[in-house]
Amino acid sequence: MDFELTEEQRAIQNLACEFARNEIQPIAMSLDLASAKENFPWELVKKGSKLGLRTLTLPPEWGGIGADAITQLAVIDELAYVDVSCSKIFSKNWTACRYIIAGGTEEQKERFLPLIRDNDTYLLATPGTEPGAGADKDTGYYDAPPGEGIMTSAKRKGDRYVINGRKHFISHGPTASLYIFRVRTDPSAPVSKGVSYMVIPRDTPGVSIGAIHDKIGWRAYPQSEIILENVEVPVENLLGGKEGYLNPGVARGxxxxxxxxxxxxxxxxxxxxxxxxxxxxxxxxxxxxxxxxxxxxxxxxxxxxxxxxxxxxxxxxxxxxxxxxxxxxxxxxxxxxxxxxxxxxxxxxxxxxxxxxxxxxxxxxxxxxxxxxxxxxxxxxxxxxxxxxxxxxxxxxxxxxx
Ligand SMILES: Cc1cc2nc3c(=O)[nH]c(=O)nc-3n(C[C@H](O)[C@H](O)[C@H](O)COP(=O)(O)OP(=O)(O)OC[C@H]3O[C@@H](n4cnc5c(N)ncnc54)[C@H](O)[C@@H]3O)c2cc1C
CATH class of the missing domain: 1.20.140.10 (Butyryl-CoA Dehydrogenase, subunit A, domain 3)
Known part of the structure; x- marks a missing residue:
């Protein structure tokens, strides 16, 4: 087992260290003191994006470096040492991208990955939690039966899904351009079979942001409610093109x-x-x-x-x-x-x-x-x-x- 970083990993680690010291350090304490609604550092996102920090896990053919777990760890170790919120702002994007990279169809990759690649302020969120679905939204321990766990519903209507529900505590809820929602496609099945992933752009009619949560920590990394009222998306937005919980592939990387x-x-x-x-x-x-x-x-x-x-x-x-x-x-x-x-x-x-x-x-x-x-x-x-x-x-x- 060799924990020595490669030359490329060392270069990215150094870049993250400089970025943290020069760009994050000077603003970290003031971001922490500001109100949750006013303190999102968009300029920092743009600067980090230009350096590749927003899209670290995108494969090279999609403009990233396809950073593996060790590279991500080396970068987080530098960014989060200076400020956890600012580090999470970037790293959330790396893990959320993986849903499309590992779980998306080729058509979904062609449609969404360029949007992520080409816009310095394009962020992603993965809304799962609901007021009534916390630990039991996941399948690691629970497999919530019908009527429990995720209740945001996605009903098939011809070549579209109609989605209704309310999420809360969602990281990048108010700042993301693209959401990967967990929705109940089969209300008669437990979460493991009845919940699917739906890709929903923020500007889709019927999507709105509710309360922005005010927290004791992660002050600059925002969470919010997201409300879905008769949101219609084409069936092509069903992640992976099939209903049901994603395989563990997305947990990797x-x-x-x-x-x-x-x-x-x-x-x-x-x-x-x-x-x-x-x-x-x-x-x-x-x-x-x-x-x-x-x-x-x-x-x-x-x-x-x-x-x-x-x-x-x-x-x-x-x-x-x-x-x-x-x-x-x-x-x-x-x-x-x-x-x-x-x-x-x-x-x-x-x-x-x-x-x-x-x-x-x-x-x-x-x-x-x-x-x-x-x-x-x-x-x-x-x-x-x-x-x-x-x-x-x-x-x-x-x-x-x-
Ligand atoms: C800052 C922040 C960011 C977040 N970002 C996201 C996000 O991006 N996307 C998203 O989907 N969610 C997000 N969440 C939600 C987070 O995933 C949930 O808060 C978490 O899963 C717990 O759910 P809950 O808060 O409803 O607690 P509950 O599930 O209601 O649990 C309450 C308590 O009961 C305990 N408990 C539950 N089951 C058992 C059991 N069987 N035995 C013993 N104890 C148990 C829990 O440990 C906990 O202490 C975020 C939350 C926070 C605070």
Whole structure:
């Protein structure tokens, strides 16, 4: 197993590092303080897009570099170290593009990928969650029966689908140009068979944005409600051209390491800040890093970060070899989320009263780490899904560990 980056990966990592330092760092704290409705950094999106950061996972024939999981991890590690929101603004596009790249028909690729490629402000969203469908919108652990889970309906009418429903908590809801919606095409079937993916451009009549959510973290990365009222799209917008949940192909190509990569980057930022603070702040006649309990906290944080990063690189490496190992990816998600939240809280405490001052980045790290714990599925549901995978591996006589 070789974790050495290639020359091309190193070049992209350096580009991301410079972009983060020069373009994100100067605005990160002010974006965090602004209201959720006013703080979307369109200029940053345009600048990043010109450098290829918006379209990193598009295959070369569609104008990207087809970045694999390791390359994505290296870029997130740089961007999210400086600001998680700005990093997510770009990385959400990479994972959302994958639905069309891995799950779309040739006609859908021809129709949608050039739109993504050619417009510096073209962003994507993947609306699944609804007021009544949270963890049970997914099939990792649940397979919600008829009447539960996703209720946004898509009814076939000749050569069109008519869609009605309401989504909420949707990342890039108010900023995306293209949505990949999860809709119920068969209300008599469970989610695994009755839910399909529908590609719906934002400017389709009947699509509107409801409330924009005001959150404690990820302040510059917007989420909103999306309302669908008698929205009509041609049957050609059914992703993959067939009804039913997408195969795990779309989970590959980096999607499963996206959240833990952000968690570890923000934890690393928190630890760097805490070591610098503890190495300068004096109490009781010595710098506080020399007080045993502070030293032990910092050593524990360091250990958690190294362990989390080792898991992450291994999960990303596995993804590039044979497609994501779903059990390993879920374990990575769980570990990195819990570790990051613990590290961000421990390091905040090391700052004493300064830890809760709004002008200090350390409190932002904790808010971002907590928000991330809810942005995808929760780690509690990840644990249930992991145990389910373990059970099925055991029943199939497969080794538990990949
Ligand atoms: C910042 C942010 C960004 C988001 N972006 C998107 C997006 O782009 N697209 C999208 O579709 N969704 C998005 N979401 C929604 C997110 O996926 C959901 O919030 C998440 O899946 C949990 O759903 P819920 O909030 O309805 O909680 P619920 O599913 O109602 O869960 C509530 C609590 O119950 C627990 N729980 C649930 N089932 C069990 C069980 N069987 N055993 C034990 N505990 C259980 C959960 O862990 C949780 O603690 C986003 C959310 C946030 C906060």
């Amino acid at each position: 980096g999607r499963m390491i996206e959240v833990p990569a952000h968690q570890m980057a923000v934890a690393r930022a928190a630890l760097d800040a805490a070591v610098a603070y503890a190495g300068g702040r004096r109490q009781g006649g010595k710098i506080i890093i020399q007080h045993q309990s502070v030293a032990q906290d910092l050593a524990e944080c360091y250990t958690l970060i190294e362990a989390g990063r080792a898991l992450l690189w291994r999960a990303a490496w596995a993804d590039t070899q044979k497609g994501a190992d779903r059990a390993l990816s879920r374990a990575t998600h769980i570990f990195c989320t819990e570790a990051s939240q613990k590290i961000c809280l421990t390091t905040l405490r090391i700052f004493g009263g300064y830890g809760v001052m709004r002008e200090m980045p350390i409190q932002k790290y904790l808010r971002d780490a907590l928000t991330m714990g809810h942005g995808e599925s929760t780690e509690r549901v990840q644990k249930l899904a992991l145990a389910k995978l373990m059970e099925s591996r055991f029943k199939a006589g497969m080794p538990l560990l990949g």
